[in-house]
Amino acid sequence: MSGAGGSPYAPHTPDETAEMLAAVDADSVEDLFDIPESVRFTDEYGLDARTEQETRREVAGLLAENDDVTEFLGRGHYDHYVPSLVDTISQRSEFITSYTQYQPEITQGFLQVLFEYQSLLVELTGLEIANCSMYDAATALAEAALLAKRVRQADGTRVLLPENTREERVSVVENYVSGNDLTVETYPTENGTVNLDALREAVDDDTLFVYAENPSTEGVIEESLHEIGALADDHDALFCLGSDPVALSLLQRPVDVGADVVVGDAAVLGMPTSYGMGLGLFACREDFLRQVPGRLVGASEDAAGKRAYTLTLQTREQHIRRERATSNICTNQAWVALRTAIHAAQLGPGGLVDLAEQMVELPRELAAELDDVRGVRAPVNDGHHFREFVAHTDQPAPAVAADLEAEGFAVHAVGDHELQVCVTDANEPAIPDLVAAFEEVA
Amino acid sequence: MSGAGGSPYAPHTPDETAEMLAAVDADSVEDLFDIPESVRFTDEYGLDARTEQETRREVAGLLAENDDVTEFLGRGHYDHYVPSLVDTISQRSEFITSYTQYQPEITQGFLQVLFEYQSLLVELTGLEIANCSMYDAATALAEAALLAKRVRQADGTRVLLPENTREERVSVVENYVSGNDLTVETYPTENGTVNLDALREAVDDDTLFVYAENPSTEGVIEESLHEIGALADDHDALFCLGSDPVALSLLQRPVDVGADVVVGDAAVLGMPTSYGMGLGLFACREDFLRQVPGRLVGASEDAAGKRAYTLTLQTREQHIRRERATSNICTNQAWVALRTAIHAAQLGPGGLVDLAEQMVELPRELAAELDDVRGVRAPVNDGHHFREFVAHTDQPAPAVAADLEAEGFAVHAVGDHELQVCVTDANEPAIPDLVAAFEEVA
Amino acid sequence: EYEPLLSEKSTEEVEVESSLPDDLTRDSLELPDLSEPELVRHYVRLSQQNYGVDTGPYPLGSCTMKYNPKFTEDLAARPEAAVHPDRSEESVQGTLGLLHGLQEQLKKIGGMDAVTLQPPAGAAGEFAGILLAKAYHESRGEGAQRDEIVIPDSAHGTNFASAALGGYDVVELPSADDGRVDLDALEAAVGENTAALMLTNPNTLGLFERDIEEIADVVHDAGGLLYYDGANLNALLGRARPGDMGFDIMHFNVHKTFATPHGGGGPGAGPVGVTDDLAEFLPNPQVRETDAGFEFFEPDSSIGKVHGFYGNWLVLVKAYAYIARLGDDGLGDAAAKAVLNANYLAEQVEYDVPFEPFHHEFVASAGDQDAADVAKRMLDYAVHPPTTKWPEIVSEALMTEPTEVESKRTLDQLAAAFNAVADESTETIESAPERTTARRIDQTEAARNPRLSWHALDN
Amino acid sequence: EYEPLLSEKSTEEVEVESSLPDDLTRDSLELPDLSEPELVRHYVRLSQQNYGVDTGPYPLGSCTMKYNPKFTEDLAARPEAAVHPDRSEESVQGTLGLLHGLQEQLKKIGGMDAVTLQPPAGAAGEFAGILLAKAYHESRGEGAQRDEIVIPDSAHGTNFASAALGGYDVVELPSADDGRVDLDALEAAVGENTAALMLTNPNTLGLFERDIEEIADVVHDAGGLLYYDGANLNALLGRARPGDMGFDIMHFNVHKTFATPHGGGGPGAGPVGVTDDLAEFLPNPQVRETDAGFEFFEPDSSIGKVHGFYGNWLVLVKAYAYIARLGDDGLGDAAAKAVLNANYLAEQVEYDVPFEPFHHEFVASAGDQDAADVAKRMLDYAVHPPTTKWPEIVSEALMTEPTEVESKRTLDQLAAAFNAVADESTETIESAPERTTARRIDQTEAARNPRLSWHALDN
Known part of the structure; x- marks a missing residue:
């Protein structure tokens, strides 16, 4: 236990600090800060330090203010x-304390699990491509609309969502498309599901994107998916289906009803209720490969000819393509995807x-x-x-x-x-x- | 998820079972059991199977019957x-699902931690030898009395314990020495600690073993340890001190007061209250090395000349020496010792x-x-x-x-x-x- | 050599039977079907093929790979934390109290007037910040006019992408010779079209923008806003606050500065702080404390939502606990030791470090060597290499951030790895790594022939 | 190559300062002083140098290394389970209820009338059983007379040591040619001095003692008791019960049969079951259910205590949960698959298996090879080897127990490892292992020059 009076996680003994300062020819650590006096913070935040025991007690006490409902x-x-092994495995140091797999030679373990996750989604959706996560269902939906904008040949500005979509999701989509001259509209639902006649009226050639959910936000299984898909297709709009891995295990395969993109919250497997913290499921047709947002793990070979995995097609991403990237996403929900993959594997x-x-x-x-x-x-x-x-x-x-x-x-x-x-x-x-x-x- | 209807942890698919049966030339698994009909159990235990979820809910519900006091x-x-890292590390699969280190070449990790644990106790007691665990403080005390019997040159049959020793511990000692013609007696205490005059009267040349605690069962710090040690020494009796790793971090070093053996519950570090589940601390003088009960980890070298650890002096143990072993102990409290070692290391x-x-x-x-x-x-x-x-x-x-x-x-x-x-x-x-x-x- | 138990070879196809009409269900599902003992072995073995902060130093520049305290995981796993986002506010006072507490902590640390916790990652925070800037300018009738975001060339890629996502044109600002913002270039770049300048400080070279007050004046005088990218905030804890420097908007990377684990690439959280002028635009909802307890409210001119619910709640729990644990003393010491470590390590490393005085990270140049090859070769010395080939202002950049959690001994080991590679031949480093589980992986093949699922491997 | 961060080289000596008088305290304490990040790395790296059931097959004969379900760990870690042993019975009804439930489960599985959960390990269970036998004979005035315990030569070493600890003379019973108890030898061995026969069934060769009823008659007719060593109970689940075979006393190894983890050598638990005749002697206290709830009681003629409190409580929680999870179907299937696995593996292995029909384990003979060398060489094939050189009835014994948790694929891998070694030369196997973290370790040096702590390394 070092670091009394300072960071409990900085290992420096006073002797070592002195030795290191001598090595860099500084009298004090403060000398190493090149911050003008005028913007120096000389006050205190007013945040007391606590022991681990005190912090646990205090935060646990705070959380215990939640009613047991x-x-x-x-x-x-x-x-x-969520089966216990999901916690046991996902809490293993090598997984939870690792970073994005920029050095695949020493991160094969995580890459392989993400590949498992992608494969799970490919099987569930029947679509050829799944990325290894967006933030949540709402941002995945928004990214899908932006994908539509990128891949659609003709123009098109209208993004159509069912009127029973949660308003929070609508708001996220509106924000995401706000820089792209798209408009978000809702179309009528009936009996908890898509009002097909109303949708037929709503869709036109300016329609870029048609979204439907199965099951719907009201919990009803959609029976007109083929028709919705055909309608979108007729107008050269993308058909995006919202669902989740449990529903997709039983209900119609998205590929069979003409879905171009599937989004949703994949954290229904792997996570307990987490106040909305989710895992943005994102799968799409192979044609859109170069326009997919987010990270993709691919299989390759190493110098010894062995199967190996790596992040791939990174030229789509922000750290390389910057303002022309397919998305601004960097940190995503990889660890949640790992939990989802394990939970799905446990169920089989x-x-x-x-x-x-x-x-x-x-x-x-x-x-x-x-x-x-x-x-x-x-x-x-x-x-x-x-x-x-x-x-x-x-x-x-x-x-x-x-x-x-x-x-x-x-x-x-x-x-x-x-x-x-x-x-x-x-x-x-x-x-x-x-x-x-x-x-x-x- | 295999094994529906059977063990959830047996991976056999029906096809594999059939294939394996064919390989061993059996029609059914039952054919492999060579149990006479007359002792075949044809009834049921009457134990229902449950899912993991149901079992968790049921057992958690049962435990919740404990009052929050x-x-x-x-x-x-x-x-x-107990700091969180103790749980994080001790729950790592490689530690908790391993067995006794009979193959040291692939169990260096656990062996090294047990060596750390032994070293901790050696530093705390000042004695040269510590084993890598007995079951608890009571059985450690009992084993110490038996050690006394083995190492004492002259005869001696009396085992003396302070009268404020918990009666449960007295009972354990009585049971352990019952096969060795020893008698267990208590001597008076006063003011929570040893009544030195009374002890002086109690000790004679038939005394094999004198036990005292620091702190005492009543929580008092013993001030006459030197005198007690000298008294035992005068009569060629072993002086055994009861303590624990926290107390030993501050109080007089056992070696400095003439203690020959130190026992106690080392799980005061590493474990929360566990309804009495403990970790038998056992340390003693180097002279007794060949008579020590329990497992010992020693440093050695591997074929490449590298430092390596191994169980050693196993000829003392039951699996080799059988009825002439220094103890019958086999499975001990290794994982608790690991937790104790980690907790002590975290404190420093x-x-x-x-x-x-x-x-x-x-x-x-x-x-x-x-x-x-x-x-x-x-x-x-x-x-x-x-x-x-x-x-x-x-x-x-x-x-x-x-x-x-x-x-x-x-x-x-x-x-x-x-x-x-x-x-x-x-x-x-x-x-x-x-x-x-x-x-x-x- | 581990042959994965779970793979395309272990799938089983099951027929789907359901009480639903056939035309509403799929026909079958084909996925691996392993027992729990096999699964556990699979994942334990995979984990052993993965490098983490808990296995060794991880000096990835700009990533702030700190030790992640274990107790924060225990807190996030408490059953009381597992609540549904549609619970009534009255029944989740603990959750709201924690969110409010974290808002307050971050306000103090950032020197900001209000904070939203909704953005689920740093880039999401940037995007939220862009939306806030846009809403601000729109409220002043300058929304259409101010269609440019100015970003230094050394900035993180997310800055550019987030600005573009907001519909802005990006104006790239070349660095001055000293690696910092070129004031003249800035003056030239900003104007009536400028919505904001996005700035990282210390910048990605680890240099503090000493002219930050002038920079702020230039931007503010032009009617623009100043956005602080929090990626490098670890260097400033206890020593400077973005709010005090003139920043109007900032994001925090809790997975960097506040040690919530990176988890192989997330989840993180990207809370955004703003000055009073911008508070009315914050995402909906915000948490406030009243006499009756904590409650949500919608800011007057809220931009709406940037996440479907309230962001990465469990990550926020860990961040709150980390800040509560460290307090002023711990946070200030973290910055001190992070800066000391970077300076000490740079001193031991033989590669040239062209820009200084740096703070928590430095960018060395691999010189004649290929920085990516240097990194691969460092793997053979059992350490994680730095970020490579970026920022481009340094040729063959080795961007190195040891953080405060490394000991002198570990820094010496890291330096030894750097220096060993520095002395090695091109052939050696081009064929590296040799001692890792996987040898050098063919990236070109992976991209040219994308195989992104078991299904692609079957073919 | 990991150079341990925590070692004799990382100690710091601190002076002890206290409010206590100087003569009551030590002067100083010298121990390693590492930060938490360093400690975590140290232990994570050490763990990676350790083999467990979760990393691969572990076919140690007589050890029953099963998969340990993870959910039982969660239950044992619940705060409600963390109670002090001196809590009032009324306030720990959950704990008493669970103990009572486990007693009832074990009574059913063992076919016994009463069970104590107090013994903290199998050997402690044996010793408790010895004490019970002694108390029984003493109650009948035969305590002094019956001073012998009869044990087959193939029995576990603990049997001998436990009997000796109880003060008994051990009469060793040679095995018959078929590897089982020799009835004639038994008749000759037992008599008026016999306190008990200790028997493992199936025995350590995996053979069921088919004459168990005759054995029981011989022992009982001589006035002795029959003790069942539960080490091999996994083979009999759902198929036979010690109580039904005539055993009077038995112990259970919950860390074997009921999958509580071995934890590197413990803690386990060794509950003991007895028939009605012996129930009055059970350790104090026992748990019973009354209308008012669960309570402790002291059996009429209790032997007293064999553990300072109530045994290894947290281990008992895991055992209870495991049994509750599997139920009749799961337990019966465990035995079935354990026996199938042993038979299948033996069939694939080229080494000779002299005794059969075995059940959950078999003992192969390494023939001309040294069994210990065979084991070391198997390490090079990344599997854990069997128990070696025991029981001695088989020359160069390879005692192999795969348990039910191994898949056919893993058994095939294990067989391949056996068979590869079988074909290798003496030189090869004597120099094994070559591919492990540590090469062959010098046991002789370790014993001749015992260095048992850092202090010994300093010298």
Whole structure:
């Protein structure tokens, strides 16, 4: 334990500091700072130092101010049980304390896992290319719109999103395209999914990009993907599908419905609920290879002829192409991608399909149970659901949600009389208690 | 994810199982069991299988039945803050999933850490030999008594322990020496420490082994160690000192007071309170080398002339010497020793001394505060304390302890009107609340 | 030699059966199917083929590869931290309290008036800053007019890309002979079209922009804003604050300055600080403290969102804990030791270091050697090499940042590696590395024939 | 090549200053003084020089090196599990409930009537069992008379040492030609002096003692008790129970059968099961369930304590969780696959396996080769070798237990390693290993000149 009174993580003993100062011919460390007096900071931040023990206690105490509530929340951020080995492996020093793999000869381990992650997404989407992460679903969607701008031959300025897209995502897309003379518009949805007639009317030759989700933000499985894809194709617009690795394990393959790009939050595998911290899934058709944003890991050979992995096509990236890069992204979500890859590998193909099927059955069952509660009707939307559904409450929904929270359950109030409820393997054991709470308060 | 319906950790696919059965010329796995029908178990245990998620939830739920109580408990099991890096390192697969180092060429890592642990104890005790663990303080003490039997030239049958030794430890020693015609007796203590006059009377030439503790079970620092050592020496008895790595960082060096053996619980560093799970510290004089129980790691060289470590002097051990072994121990507490070594290294010599000094100051301060509480007198014993002290309560102590527990604090009731209170860096922040609770209930 | 257990060879195809109608589901899924014991071995072995800060020195210039304290991981893993972003504000007071606390810490450290924690990385922070500058100018009716961002040629690539993403034209500013901003060139470059100047200080050569006050005046006089790229903030902790130098907007790289782990390339976080003038434009939402507790609010003229939720929450937890642990003393000492280490190491290294006085990093020149080859050869000495061939102002640049966590002994080892390579022949360094798990990897082949998934390997 | 950062060379001596009188304190303390970043690198590098189940196959016969599930570590690390042993029974109902649950699980698996969890290791379990046998005979007035424990020559060394620790004379029982207990020899060995027969079943050759019922009759008829060494219980899960075979006392090795990690040599746990006749002697305390919850009680004629508190609690947590996870199906399948794996591997290995039908492990003979050299050479093929030169009934024994967690592919790799070595020359294997971090280590020098601490290295 060195560094008393200074950084606990600087190993210098006083003797060593003196020796090093002598070596650089300085009397004091301050002599090494070439900062004009006029901008020198001579005050203190007013931040007290703490021991590790004190810091742990204090921060843990702060976090403990969060109420212990069972979450039936979804709408773009989901909780599945994360097996322990994901923590064990991802916390290994060699993974978590490494940097971007600019020296592939000594970072084959991480590169190979990222290659596994890309391969997982390629299999799930049927598209040929997946990058090794964007920040989250919202920024991945925004990057997809920008990709459309780069790859589309003809002009086109309209970015179309379904009207039930979370407003936060719409805002992110608007910000990302704001420098590119694109406009973001929403098109009508119905019954939780795309209103195909309305979309048909909305799409024109100025349409650059059509986005749809499967399942939708309201948890409904989209049944018109082929038609949406064809519609976009007819107008030479990119068809971007929003989904996630669990849903993609069961639902129609994006490539089969004409999707050009797939985005979403891949952290539904690998991470517990993390207040929205995600993993931007980004996969696309091979044609767009040179225009893909973000990092790509490729297979190659080393000088001994052995299989080896490396970051590749880096000339697309900011550190080389600067203002002509395909994106400004540098630090991404690599470690989350590693966790996602491990979680998916732990489930295996059979486990993924089983988990996804459970996500079809659980909302079906819970909706039926809630439908039996006086004052509740569920699901509001027709069709098949995935993880979540909207329920109607005779009482005002915000009041019901508040009462449920007082009982220890969190649900979304999404309308005056609409709640949205999300059920997965993570909160499933609490279903009986939730139903009982509904009976109490609804 | 393989093994559905069987062991989740057996990787065999049905195809592989079939292939392997064919290779061994068996129709079914059952054919490989050569168990007579008459002793075949054809029933079921009645144990349901669970998923990892279900098991975690269930076991975590069971553990959560433990009340959240702030412990001011000691008497042989102590809690110090364990830095996070201890968990990070000790949970590394290569350490925790390895076996005893019978192949030193591929287990240099663990061997080196055990060598560090031995070296720590050698420095702390001043004795030349430390083994790489016994189970706990009680079995280490028992093994010390058996060592005395082996190394003593003349006969001698009496094992003397201070009367304030925990009765559990006395019982363990009695069991361990029961096959060796030794008798275990206790000698009087006074003021929490050795009653030297009484000990002088108790010791005779039939005395094989004299044990004393520093600090004592009552938390008092022993001031007569030299005299006790001389007394044992005069009668050719072994002097065994009980202590722990934190106390030894500050208090008199065992070698300087004539101790022949040092025992204790070394897990005061490295482990949180673990319901008594410990780490038997065992150090002794070089003379006893060939009679030491347990494993020893020694330095040597490999074929390339490089420093290398290996288990050594294994001819003392059960797997080679069988009934003439120095102990029956095989599996020991190696991983706990690793944690202890890491924790000690994290503190460094300065940190160890500082922590130990804190263990002198905290009970002094807390005793003074409790002494100010009406109906409480503390400390009962004179002298200096380490971590803990006995307090007198005017009310019956068991009732006071029960009332304190209801307030969320655990202390020992050690007599009709005596409580024992242990304070360390781990519970220090709760001192004001404890004092307030005392004011409430005492 | 590890033959990966998990690979394109270990896939199994499973048929998809579902209660859904067939036309809503896929037919099959083909992925590796390994047992947990096999998986653990696979990943443990892979990890052993990966270099991290915990295995050795990592002096990548501009990357600030510090030791990552382990206790912050424990805090981020606490179950209380695992909350959904749509929880009611009342029920996540701990989360909001921590976010507010980090905002306050960063305000003090940056000398800024307000901070947003939403950007999930440094480049995202830059982009948020660009959007803030744009909103500011638009609010003054100068949005269309101010369509240029000025950036020194030595700046990080993200600066250029972020400006472009915001729709700005980039005006590149050539460095002066001393490696710093050329004031005359700056005067010439800025004007009524200037939205902002983006500046790293100390710059990527490790040099403090001594003329920072004049620079600020020039930019401000022209009506532009001054943006601080926080990549090199580690050098200034306790000694100077961007806010005091005249910067209007800045981002922090918590994975650099505040030791949240880089995780193989992320996640990081790129909080952005601004002066009062710009606070009204900050992303939605901000956290504030009221008598009733912590709450979100939307800044009056918010630019909206730059992340779907609240950024990389778990990374922010670690940053908060790190700052709380170090405090004034620790942070100030971190900068001191980082600068001392860079100076000491440079002194031991035989390669020429053309620009000084540098601070936390220095850029040596490999001279006649190819810097990339030098780096590859350094791998053979079991250390991570510096950043190479950048900034271009130094030929065959070796951009070296040891950070404060390296001991003198380790710095001596690093210097020995530099110096050993300096004496080696072109043939030797061109064929390096020889002692690593993988030998030199063919980048050209990887790019010419991109194989980006198992599916591509099957063919 | 890692030169350890922490070693005898990195010590610093600090003077001890204290508020205590000088004569109560030591003068100084000299130990390594490294910063946390240096320590972490030191231990990460050391760990990379260590082989574990998570890095490769570990077919050590009689050691049952299974995969250790990671979730059990998380459970043992829960703060609720960190309790002091002197907590009131009412306030640790979770702990008592778990202990009770594990007792019940083990009773079912062993076919026993009562179980103590106190012994902290297998050998400690044996010793507890010896004490129980002694208490039993003493209660019948035969304590002095029955002063012998009969043990087959192929038994684990701990059996002999534990019996001796209990003060018993050991009567060694030679094996019959088929590798099992020789019934005639047994009849001759047991009698009125016999306290117990200690038996491993399947024995260390992997053979099931088919005559177990006759064995039990012989021992019981002589007034002795039958002790089951649980080291090889993994072979019998779901298929046979010691209690059903006539055993009176048994121990479990949870670090073998129930996959709690070996941790480089411990901690393990050695719970002991007994029949009703012996339950009154069990160590103090036992846990029982009442209407009011769980409580401790002292068995009527308890032998007292074999551990200072309640044994290795955190290990017991992991064992309980493992059993709960697997249940009947998983446990039964574990035995099935363990036996299949041993049989399959033996079939692939060219070395002769003289005794069969074996179950979860087999003992091959290295023939003309030295088994210890064979093991060293196997290290060069990146696998862990089997246990060597034991049991002595097989010359140059290679005692091999792959456990159920190895895949066919790994078994094939293991077999390839065996077979490669089988074909190699004496010179080659005597100079092995060549490809490991350390080359062959000089054991003789280590024992002749014991250097057991840094202090010894200074000299």
